[in-house]
Amino acid sequence: MGWILRRIAISLLLIWVVSSIVFLAIHLVPGDPAEVLLSLGGSAPDADSVAALRAQLGLDQPILTQYLHSLSHFVVGDLGDSLSDGTPVMSEALRRLPRTLELIGAAALISTAAGVPAGVAAAVNRGGPLGRCFSALSGLALSTPVFVVGSLLVMIFAQWLRLAPAGGYVAFGEDPLRHLLLLSMPAATIALGLWAQIFRMTRSSLLDVLQRDFIRTARAKGLREHAVIMRHALRNALAPILTVLALNVGSLLGGTVLVEYIFNWPGLSGALVEAVNNRDYPMVVGCIVIISTLFVSLNLLVDIAYGLLDPRVRAR
Template identity: 50%
Template sequence: MLGFIVKRLLAATGMIFFVVSFVFLALYLVPGDPAEVLLSSQGGAPSPEVVAATRAKLGLDRSVLEQYVSYLGRIAKADFGTSFVHDEPVLDDIKQRLPRTLELIGAAAALAILIGLPLGTFSALRRGSLLDRALGLWSSVAISVPVFVLGTMLVLVFALTLQIVPAGGFTPFSISPARHMLQLLMPAITIAVGFSATILRMSRATVLEVLEQDWVRTARSKGLAVRHVVFRHVVRNALGPVLTLTGLQMGSLLGGTVLVEYVFNWPGLSGLLVQAVERRDYPVVQGIVLVIAALFIVLNLVVDVLYSALDPRVQIQ
């Protein structure tokens, strides 16, 4: 197990270094001068002298290699630089916004697993039944509906018509726990609906595959209770692919919750990333993309370790 973890850690470190380099170089290949964009957003056409002074202030007058080396040195010290627009440390914005996005994704993932895994298991155990067909239809619809459509419908029905929950916004948990949870509920459900349908399909497919194994038939022939065989043997062996899928989905959601945060006015990291891209605020874009990529890599590392704990054959392969 230790050797397996060390290999995964080395691979994760190499991937993070690649992401750091790629993010830096990709942004500097984008057409346009960040200094001119920044000054133009303040109104009027900036003079060449002002643009040159701004470039020097931002460190853009140095060669790309010098900027790259400086960037690596700052990243090694967890210094993501200063925002071009707000002139504040990028790390402060990330620290403020990241927990909100992680909370939203974590709540959605918990709901999706609690819904998708049991339903997928029951669907596999009732293969071909009316329940199986109904769940298959529901999963197709849930995956097909865009999150902004579903989110808008939830706001229309539960916030504006029934007035059960707030339409959106954010209230810190420390100020009002009840209102915070109510504001979190609808965006989490919006993400969880499609997520749970994906988990349902994967869990159904893996449970069906495990049910066809010889050792399952042997366990049944020995007279073991169906509940014991399913929950002690079948579900545990089917969790590996479901766990992998969940990790990948959560990683993609780190940067893909833009529409949900916009619909429900949830001040997360994805919304900040969109604003930074529009303003050509390179340090903010670099910092957010790097954090999202690092979290994605770490999350998949955790999934690999958990997968190997569930199935020791993974370590051998």
Template identity: 55%
Template sequence: MLWLIKRIAVSVVLVWVVATVVFLTLHMVPGDPAELLLSGGGTSPDPYAVQELREKLGLDRPILLQYLEFLERLTQGDLGNSLVDDYPVAQEIALRLPRTLELIAAGTLLAVVIALPAGTFAAVRAGGTFDRIASATAAFLQALPVFVLGTLLILVLAQWLRWMPAGGYTPFAQDPSRHLLLLLLPAVAIAKGLAATVFRMARASVLDQLSRDHVRTARAKGLTPGRVIRRHVVRNAMIPVTTVIGLQMGTLLGGTVLVEYVFNWPGLSTPLLRAVEARDYPMVVGIVLTVSGLFLLINLVMDLLYAVLDPRIARS
């Protein structure tokens, strides 16, 4: 329990650090944010409008006071309103975040279900035909950019063969089958990098475990090869694999921006790109903090999985 409390405390401190960095970065941007927001087509904005917007954003107050008010709003879940349409940032994120999380979860599940058994089998049959083909495929997928794969999937499966829709979104409650069909291609696109990484790590980790003394002892006792793999190899090999999955899931949060754009999936990427283009700082800050918080939450969940896989970690 003490171990868990320490991990949660560290995560809370890191959230505060990220929030502080985001706040300071916003105030270190060259130029007056209010003037930048009101500048259009290179024209100089009205000074009275600039001053009014500065007061609305609270930029006329001392920076320390702005920082304390910023932290207070965060503790209340208030991320402010969008400068573009005056819509609450928290509501926009709450609407779109589940769609991004669904895409990440589907991609992760697809990658793990395929790559983990493939990596284990390739290690057990190291040097064989399957091992060579799977390793070459993993290397190719890891080098292939996600937007290229997404474009190829649309071109081949949607345009040429017409097996799949090119993109879009349908709520699950409205049409479950259509929703899952639209989810499949972006999930495959986002899963490719994670699948390649998990395969390589699983193969290397299983190969390492197969050479350990306790595995040779288990074989000497007459245990069947399947039982040796399940009880003495796979579980120990999962710790480094879990580490890679946790780190890569954080990377997927950034990778979804391109995937959602290519497949017109209405997640967080659309408001983020629109906010950056329009200099909508409250929306940018809200999305960045949300993604950072998710990354820390994923790391915390991975720590808990370590404790399940190896109880000695929780006692350290």
């Protein structure tokens, strides 16, 4: 139990460090949010109006005072109110977060469903044309940025073939089919890079397992090759595959920013982009704190699971 408490304490420390760095970095960025808010109408604000709004929002206080005030509210789950419309940051983030998690979950499902069979096929046909083809595709997928993939998908499937909408959002309860169509392209954009990583890990892990003695024993007993691969080899190769999947799903929480922006998907990352453009300090800090908390929590769960499975981890 002691090592679990240590992991939890380290995770809480990481969340505090990240939130502190983000808070200080945001306040060092040039630009006055009061001026930005008063300039939304297209006219330049006067100095008195800017000063009054800064005092109303508490931006005239020293940075340390603002930091301590924000930190005291963070502890009780209050991330403040948006400077743009006064909406509580926590409620807005919780409203958008399920959409981001749905996008990440769909991408993880697609990449796993495609990556594991491709990795198995490449390992079984090592050196063959199929394995070489998948390896080349994975290299291309890893080297292509998500905004390029997203733009290509929009151009091909939305503009040329007209098989799917270019972007937007409809709730699943309102129109299930259109919701899935709108989800398909952003999820596929994210899934491509994750597919390449899962494919490579599946291939390398399975190749390693296939060289072990118990695989030779299973083959010597006369088991069919399909049973040897699926029942014995793949089962023992799953641990590193699940690790790659878990860690990369956590990193996707921050990697959906461009994808949500390209496809106009109203998730948490999209709110982060809007908040940065509007100099909305509380919303920026709140979104990043929630994303980092989820990422750290996922890594904590992976560490705890490893510790429960492997006593050597608990001894470190």
